[in-house]
Amino acid sequence: MNFIVVTMVLFSLALYGVLTRRDIVGVLASIEMMLGSATLLFVGLSRTTTVATTITPDPTHTGAIALILMVTAAAGAAVGLALLVALARKTARTRTDEITEVKG
């Protein structure tokens, strides 16, 4: 089960990046990393019948879930980057600490 430890480490590093990186590109990359860690978890599960059968009767299903996650991550990155480009063009800001309109 070492792959689970790997995904946990990967996810924690990504979370740290999401919370601390001040440039939006970095935050987006970190989010992709979180999704990647989740994908890795599912890929690992599809190889490990004992755990996989507690999630789904057929272990190959978890491989399908991993594929869906990759597509979702790609779509999310596309939308996120598009928003970032639009924001940069409109306000010339690309850092999270510059965007504080909802400050109370």
Place this chain on the structure above:
Amino acid sequence: MTWFADNAWITVALPFVLAVAVAISGRVLGRAVAWLAMLAPLSVLVTGVSAYLAIAGGRTPGEGSFEWISSAGMSISAGWHVDGLVALMLLVVGLVALMVMVFSVGYMAEEPGFTRYFALLCLFTGSMSALVIADGLAGLFIGWELVGACSYLLIGFWFTKPEAAAAAVKAFLTTRVGDIGLLLGLLLLWREVGALDYATLLPVAAQLAPGVATVAALLLAVGAMGKSAQFPLHIWLPDAMEGPTPVSALIHAATMVAAGVFLVSRVWPVFEASPAAQTVVLAVGAFTALAAATIALAQSDIKKVLAYSTISQLGFMFAALGAGAWIIAMFHLATHAAFKALLFLGSGSVIHGTGTQDLRKMGGLAKAMPVTAVTWVIGSLALAGVPPLAGFFSKDEVLHAVWSSQPIAGAVLFAASALTAFYITRATMLAFAGSYRGSGHPHESGPVMAVPLVVLAAVAAVAGFGGGRIAVLLGGHAEKLHLTTAAVSTGIAVVFIALGALVYKRGVFADSALESKLGPLWPVLGRAYGFDALVASVIVRPVTTFCSWLYRTVDRVVIDGAAEGTAWLANRTGDVLRRMQMGDVQWYSSLVVTGFIVLFVLSIMWQRIVGFVGVGG
């Protein structure tokens, strides 16, 4: 024709529909809406004639009713019912309303609110019909309040004028005092009898306990006194003269103010069961008749003279009611409606021709306004009770009835009728005799205003001969002329007319002559004995002071304090909490993660925590 007698509801439905139609089509039709509006009083008049013919022909007109309110074992029906009394009222209302509307076409020609005026007149006509044809006190009360509302709207027709707005409010509030009495009377009768429709209520009125009958009758009488401007609730009527003059003729002389007399006549069995209530009504009526007549002596505003005259004449009707002669009271109501509407429209014509209401600025109008002068004089003689005009017959019967039931009240009424002859002669001489004292040139009113005057003058001249028919219509019998009373009252009228003519011989404003004779009494009369001021200082001022205290303390401090305190608290809480809103998306993310971790740990530890605390398992 007979259809109208059987379907009297049309006298309510059509005017209400017309009121809306007039209001909507005013922009398109312009001044022509007046002729559309006239269908309303016309329907009332036709129904009155039709009902009269049916009843005179021995047939009972149709009636109908439907269940209006039904709840928890009680049910109030609403419907219409036509008998002789209703037919007479419909005739009076229809005729006067029609004449007033025709007159108004000329009188209100220059008025920007022309459409609103005629829509309101339609509304009033329908409301008055509703009051009259209702088959029970519940329906009557609705019409009663509706005519009050129309009266308010029409007195305040020129609402940009502060006096008119104040007069409208005063009329509304003063009659409201009476209306509370009426409502309490209704509730009492409901509790005792369990029904408010005449068919159930009136036959059992005689079996009411004497105390109950007296209280009920007095409460109903309070309502009637408010509407009919009897002492001490009379103060609104002189102020109501702020409304357009044709409105005064219709609402504040002929129809609405007579509703009190109609009410007492309608529920007469209740009053019959209580001699005490009759005595009160008699005393109030006789006192009001005399007091108002003295006040009318000293008024310089032509409409105020007529207003106090109306109060005085309504006092005559109340005295007749108090003497038990409700048929005679209704007869006087009908003749009074004709000649007082005539006098009011005549004063309207004078005001239209001279541009003033002040008798001191009139004079010599007989030459400039011959039609108005002749019809006015006919109305004045009818009011003074000169034979063979209408007022003579009805006043003779009133005087006879009151005299034979209570000589003191009779004597008071004789004095009042002497003053009546005097004050109306004074007004006539000041307005029409001598030479013109105002500025500009007075002019006669056009035919559209002259025709109603002539029609009403004709009615005022001959209506007295219909007394017998009216008595039969109302289920009584024709009275013979009481020769002694007639001779005395005619003598009094003639003497006081002559006296008035002598004092105001040249039509000069010779009030100074009368003034020196009356001495300090004169300004007191002019101020109507200061009763208005008394009411203002004893009732109105304490109430307004109390209300403004309530406003300042209870409303501003307690209620607004609670509301504003809540808002302040929310505001302060927000001020504190908003510091958490950093506007930094990663701060929010951190909170989400922290919250997640806390919940996650809790969900794992839950069983252990519950076990440690010792609840559940």
